[in-house]
Amino acid sequence: MRFTFFNDFLALVFPETCCVCKRSLFDFENQLCRVCQAKLPLTTYHLRPQNNDLAIKIMGLTKAGNVMAFLRFTKKGMSQRLLHQLKYRNKPELGQVLGKLYGQRLKQSGIEVRWDFIIAVPLHPLKEKRRGYNQSLQFALGLASPLNIPIDQSLVRTKFTVTQTKKSRIARIENVEKVFGLTGKTNLEGKTILLVDDVMTTGATLSACANVLLDAGARQVDLAVIAAGR
Numbered sequence: 001m002r003f004t005f006f007n008d009f010l011a012l013v014f015p016e017t018c019c020v021c022k023r024s025l026f027d028f029e030n031q032l033c034r035v036c037q038a039k040l041p042l043t044t045y046h047l048r049p050q051n052n053d054l055a056i057k058i059m060g061l062t063k064a065g066n067v068m069a070f071l072r073f074t075k076k077g078m079s080q081r082l083l084h085q086l087k088y089r090n091k092p093e094l095g096q097v098l099g100k101l102y103g104q105r106l107k108q109s110g111i112e113v114r115w116d117f118i119i120a121v122p123l124h125p126l127k128e129k130r131r132g133y134n135q136s137l138q139f140a141l142g143l144a145s146p147l148n149i150p151i152d153q154s155l156v157r158t159k160f161t162v163t164q165t166k167k168s169r170i171a172r173i174e175n176v177e178k179v180f181g182l183t184g185k186t187n188l189e190g191k192t193i194l195l196v197d198d199v200m201t202t203g204a205t206l207s208a209c210a211n212v213l214l215d216a217g218a219r220q221v222d223l224a225v226i227a228a229g230r
Contacts, residue, residue, distance in 0.1 A: 019085045019094055020078055031097045040101075041072040041079055043228075046109055054200060054228055061207035063214060064195070066113060066222040070102040073199060073229035083199055083227060092133040095198075098226055099142020107146050113192065113222060117152035118144050121197040121209050122180070124160045136197045139226055143196065152193075154186040155209060176208040182216055189217035200228035 015024040018033040025033055045052050049066030058064060071079040082098070085091045120140040128134050137153075144151050159179045182188075193213055197206055200223070210221040 019091060020081055031091065031094045036078070037101070039078065041074065041077065042105070043069050043072050045069050046106055046111055049222070054203070054223075057200070058203040058207050058210075058223070061203060062210040062221075064207065064210040064223050065220045068106075068222070068224045069200065069228035070098065070105070070225070071227040073227040079227040079229075086135045086138070086198065086226075087131070090132065092135070092138045095135050095138025095226075096142035096145075099139040099196075100145055101142075102139075102224070102226075103143040103146035106143075113194075113220075115147075115149050115194040115222070116191040117186070117188075118147075118149050118194045118196060119152050119155050119209075119213070121195065121205060122153075122155055122157045124157045126160060139198060140196045143194070143224070149194070152186050154183045154188075155212065156181055156183055176205050180209050180212045182212060187217075188213060190219045191217075192220045192222075193218050194222050194224055196224045198226050200225045 017024055018029070018036055019031050020036040021033060023033050023035075025031075045054060045068040046066075049055070049068050052067065054067040054069060058067060071082070073079045073083075082094065086094045086098075118140045120134060120136040122128075123131070123134045123136075137151075140151055143149075157179055158181045161176065161179055195206060195210055195213065200206060203223075206223050206225070210223065213221050
């Protein structure tokens with residue numbers, strides 16, 4: 001009883017607010033208010049996963065299959081604000097909320113691909129320790145729940161790399177060469193994998209990871225991100 005009163009007091013003094021509009025959340029809302037959920041810049045890439053501008057981006061970089069994004073990325077738009085909250089404002093649960101929303105959307109669409117594993121693009125251990133979590137793994141955990149697919153963490157980042165934010169496409173590709181590897185704990189031979197990340201810009205990081213998985217014998221690697229744009 002005391003614990004309940006204490007929680008109510010904290011909620012009164014420090015109310016949970018929406019990550020986008022900063023309005024106080026109701027008890028049934030988590031990270032995002034219903035109004036902002038309704039305004040999310042959703043894409044339809046999952047309806048044409050092999051015929052969209054994201055699939056074109058990775059041509060020549062990898063032989064990954066379907067390429068999808070939950071949200072359309074726009075500079076200074078809602079998707080950028082969400083990614084900023086997720087990565088730099090200690091909001092790991094936001095990644096899970098977005099993943100769950102996208103997982104439900106994929107399930108409702110009747111997407112035919114059945115993945116054996118969901119794998120998140122890994123952070124270097126030093127960067128993950130500094131941030132406290134891997135935002136892409138949080139997104140993967142959210143996806144895994146409605147899709148009922150296990151998470152695999154055998155993909156690892158073996159080298160520390162500087163941020164890709166201000167690099168050109170060629171520089172990004174060179175920056176992630178020979179950066180990723182596998183622990184060998186999971187047999188990926190013949191498996192179908194959904195590889196996920198927070199954002200796709202040039203596709204260099206996702207392509208490098210996909211190639212490691214394909215070289216390990218994966219039958220198909222599909223890509224999904226929280227947000228991507230032209």
